[in-house]
Amino acid sequence: MPKQIPEETKQRAVRLVLGHLDEYPSLTAACQTAAARLGCGAESLRRWVRQAQIDTGDRDGVTSSESERVRLLERENRQLREANAILPDATVFFAGELDPRRR
Numbered sequence: 001m002p003k004q005i006p007e008e009t010k011q012r013a014v015r016l017v018l019g020h021l022d023e024y025p026s027l028t029a030a031c032q033t034a035a036a037r038l039g040c041g042a043e044s045l046r047r048w049v050r051q052a053q054i055d056t057g058d059r060d061g062v063t064s065s066e067s068e069r070v071r072l073l074e075r076e077n078r079q080l081r082e083a084n085a086i087l088p089d090a091t092v093f094f095a096g097e098l099d100p101r102r103r
Contacts, residue, residue, distance in 0.1 A: 005040055013038050013045055014052045 024030035054061035
């Protein structure tokens with residue numbers, strides 16, 4: 001199971017990489033160096049930095065808030081589909097209960 005890294009640590013690591021990005025030939029090199037010092041995965045750190053760049057508008061992509069909104073809308077959509085799938089069966093059941101011919 002992957003270890004959970006606190007959000008504060010992630011933000012500090014991202015600030016460290018972004019602050020020293022101009023000292024390295026690439027984002028990957030900066031992340032590898034910083035990850036070795038911080039004790040986290042270089043690829044994880046690179047993904048955090050890229051997402052931070054997207055969130056600030058420095059890079060094209062889907063922001064964190066947009067992705068969270070889509071995730072919540074998909075969950076709501078799934079719940080509504082499940083509720084709609086139950087309605088026909090419930091209608092048949094209750095119609096049968098109320099049918100005077102069945103008494």
